[in-house]
Amino acid sequence: MSLKICTFEYMLSDHRGVGMRKNFFPRIVAEAFLESTRDGEISRSPDPVTMIDGDLTWNNNTPDVQMLAMQIHRGPRTVVAQSPGTVVIHDAFSHQIAISPQADFPSIMQDSSGGRLQIDRPSVARDAVLYGRFFFDTDDSTCWAPIGEIKPGFSLHFRYLAAVQTPGTWTIPSEFEPRWEAHARWTRLRAWAFPLGSL
Amino acid sequence: MTQPCVNPDHFEIVDGAIAPQPWMQLRTVATAQAGPKSVEYDSSGGGAKNELVYKLQTHWTNNTPMRQMVYGIVTNGGQQVTLQARSRAYLEYQHGFEISADGEDIPMVSVSPFGGGADIGQAGVLSVGTGFCVHDVRMNSTSHMFMPHITGWFPVEPGEKFNARVELWFKSENWENSMIDKGDQGTESLYRDAGTRLDLFAVPMLGEPIERSTPTVVGASSKIETDTTVAVSKPAGTVDGDFMIAVVGNASGNAGQVTLPAGWTLLDQYDGGFGVLHVKVATKSAGPTEPASYTFGHSGLPLSEGMAQIVTLRGVDAAVLPDVALQMTKPSLLFGGKNTMLPSIVSYNKLMIAFCFVNQFAGQIYQTPPPGMTEITDDQGDYNALSIAYQANPPIPTGLRAFKADRHVLIGDGRVSGVITVTGPVIEPT
Numbered sequence: 001m002s003l004k005i006c007t008f009e010y011m012l013s014d015h016r017g018v019g020m021r022k023n024f025f026p027r028i029v030a031e032a033f034l035e036s037t038r039d040g041e042i043s044r045s046p047d048p049v050t051m052i053d054g055d056l057t058w059n060n061n062t063p064d065v066q067m068l069a070m071q072i073h074r075g076p077r078t079v080v081a082q083s084p085g086t087v088v089i090h091d092a093f094s095h096q097i098a099i100s101p102q103a104d105f106p107s108i109m110q111d112s113s114g115g116r117l118q119i120d121r122p123s124v125a126r127d128a129v130l131y132g133r134f135f136f137d138t139d140d141s142t143c144w145a146p147i148g149e150i151k152p153g154f155s156l157h158f159r160y161l162a163a164v165q166t167p168g169t170w171t172i173p174s175e176f177e178p179r180w181e182a183h184a185r186w187t188r189l190r191a192w193a194f195p196l197g198s199l
Numbered sequence: 200m201t202q203p204c205v206n207p208d209h210f211e212i213v214d215g216a217i218a219p220q221p222w223m224q225l226r227t228v229a230t231a232q233a234g235p236k237s238v239e240y241d242s243s244g245g246g247a248k249n250e251l252v253y254k255l256q257t258h259w260t261n262n263t264p265m266r267q268m269v270y271g272i273v274t275n276g277g278q279q280v281t282l283q284a285r286s287r288a289y290l291e292y293q294h295g296f297e298i299s300a301d302g303e304d305i306p307m308v309s310v311s312p313f314g315g316g317a318d319i320g321q322a323g324v325l326s327v328g329t330g331f332c333v334h335d336v337r338m339n340s341t342s343h344m345f346m347p348h349i350t351g352w353f354p355v356e357p358g359e360k361f362n363a364r365v366e367l368w369f370k371s372e373n374w375e376n377s378m379i380d381k382g383d384q385g386t387e388s389l390y391r392d393a394g395t396r397l398d399l400f401a402v403p404m405l406g407e408p409i410e411r412s413t414p415t416v417v418g419a420s421s422k423i424e425t426d427t428t429v430a431v432s433k434p435a436g437t438v439d440g441d442f443m444i445a446v447v448g449n450a451s452g453n454a455g456q457v458t459l460p461a462g463w464t465l466l467d468q469y470d471g472g473f474g475v476l477h478v479k480v481a482t483k484s485a486g487p488t489e490p491a492s493y494t495f496g497h498s499g500l501p502l503s504e505g506m507a508q509i510v511t512l513r514g515v516d517a518a519v520l521p522d523v524a525l526q527m528t529k530p531s532l533l534f535g536g537k538n539t540m541l542p543s544i545v546s547y548n549k550l551m552i553a554f555c556f557v558n559q560f561a562g563q564i565y566q567t568p569p570p571g572m573t574e575i576t577d578d579q580g581d582y583n584a585l586s587i588a589y590q591a592n593p594p595i596p597t598g599l600r601a602f603k604a605d606r607h608v609l610i611g612d613g614r615v616s617g618v619i620t621v622t623g624p625v626i627e628p629t
Contacts, residue, residue: 006215008213008218009218010218010219010224011218020219024219026225067226067227072340074339077339086335088337091339109276109277109393110235110391110393111277111339111393112277112279112337114336114337115279115334115336115337116334117335118333118334118335119319119330119331119332120331121331121384122385138338138339141341142342143274143340144274144342145274146396146398195224197221197224197225197226197227197228
């Protein structure tokens with residue numbers, strides 16, 4: 001029989017004793033594994049075309065403030081670009097914290113993987129295009145996105161988007177078979193929660 | 200109501216309720232952000248690039264009663280390097296930190312580059328310029344560890360200040376500046392960077408910190424010889440249990456001719472090859488019976504000088520391998536220079552020994568030890584000079600500091616400077 005003592009932030013006292021509440025420890029509170037729906041050969045796409053799209057929500061149902069950080073873990077990315085074209089896979093994310101959050105559609109920015117090897121000028125004619133092919137492979141990579149403080153009862157809505165785009169010059173050669181590819185494979189989202197500390 | 204018995208360093212009690220102190224957990228303690236930045240260059244002109252894109256610096260003072268372990272994460276928002284053929288360049292991160300200092304002169308180390316380049320094989324007498332080709336690579340946002348080459352986290356004692364600095368540089372290995380066949384319409388040379396964020400985190404450390412004592416300097420001896428051996432006497436006052444560090448070197452023959460006497464262990468060496476600089480650092484724990492002098496090998500070639508110096512230290516824990524780093528500075532005929540920089544190392548050892556071995560052809564050189572250090576020896580031959588200095592409880596990292604010669608070091612094989620740190624045994628709690 002133990003004495004129940006009075007606790008506040010991040011602690012718990014019950015019939016088994018006194019100790020740290022679960023929300024005191026850094027931990028994964030939500031996770032999502034997203035797969036690409038559009039891997040393979042692509043055609044010209046001046047506007048980004050969605051490859052991976054997904055979201056994650058988490059409600060702070062603990063009695064204390066939690067600090068949240070999102071870990072975005074991308075799979076290996078592959079791009080094949082026929083000269084003079086460019087192929088890139090963009091990553092974008094957005095989030096909102098509210099009682100009933102609804103994050104905006106993630107907008108594409110300077111966060112992309114891929115490129116080009118352009119050996120002809122944009123002015124080249126279809127039948128004069130030189131043969132050049134660009135292969136770009138990356139290993140898996142991780143990015144941390146700090147979300148910040150989530151009060152008890154509040155929720156996070158996190159949205160993620162991977163989209164393929166072919167910005168700039170695009171000439172389809174007529175004298176040989178061109179090839180453009182994009183593989184985004186997968187992305188894993190993990191939401192990590194920490195207690196609020198002091199600076 | 201009586202309050203439970205708690206350690207106030209770990210828990211706080213407010214109005215009878217108990218909670219962990221806010222520093223008793225993993226948490227973000229400092230953040231800095233810089234960028235984005237984007238620069239476009241003329242793709243048929245200009246010179247090699249070595250430009251600072253931006254820097255960010257932050258610090259955290261341990262205002263808690265606990266020792267805290269600090270680590271950092273550097274997050275980049277995405278990068279792009281697009282270059283005309285033959286140009287090869289990259290965006291390079293440099294990291295640096297300093298504990299309990301003003302944080303103004305932090306030694307930086309290169310961490311990771313991103314970029315690339317292409318060549319389309321246009322060559323020959325008639326191809327002075329290059330052909331059209333644009334190479335473009337882009338990298339996603341990434342997070343990497345701050346100071347990723349150092350294992351472990353950084354201990355920061357209460358009251359100490361941890362300074363962290365991240366710099367991003369744009370550097371070219373080769374920058375194509377000739378004309379491009381048929382003009383430069385449609386070419387590109389640029390980089391884009393979406394910005395960098397540095398987050399510092401702290402985790403409290405439980406248990407008593409391990410304290411080590413600081414060794415002391417007993418004495419030193421030095422010798423210059425043109426013979427095939429250099430016999431340097433045992434430093435006066437050396438007794439059983441003392442720890443000796445020898446710095447020996449020459450600028451002739453082969454490194455293999457700079458032999459060590461029996462009982463000495465090679466710690467590190469610089470070997471410039473035949474006929475140029477050789478510097479060896481060796482150690483020995485003094486036993487109950489030690490000879491009056493130690494004989495090191497030397498090439499014995501005419502006019503060549505072999506130097507040997509021994510420093511005796513007391514209170515060294517011989518079970519802890521010394522940290523050591525040597526650095527070669529090439530001679531410069533045009534610019535000379537009086538300062539010889541020391542390598543900067545991260546070491547938690549308590550006593551720092553630094554030396555500078557100079558070879559030159561223009562007479563004797565006298566050296567002044569780096570700021571904050573005390574001179575032990577300063578020996579001059581006609582062509583070589585060797586000085587050793589020490590400092591107790593050196594900063595972490597040891598810092599980019601210089602031995603200063605009394606005049607410019609112009610012609611010669613160069614200079615080898617080095618840092619060796621040793622520590623005393625653990626102080627047992629009383």
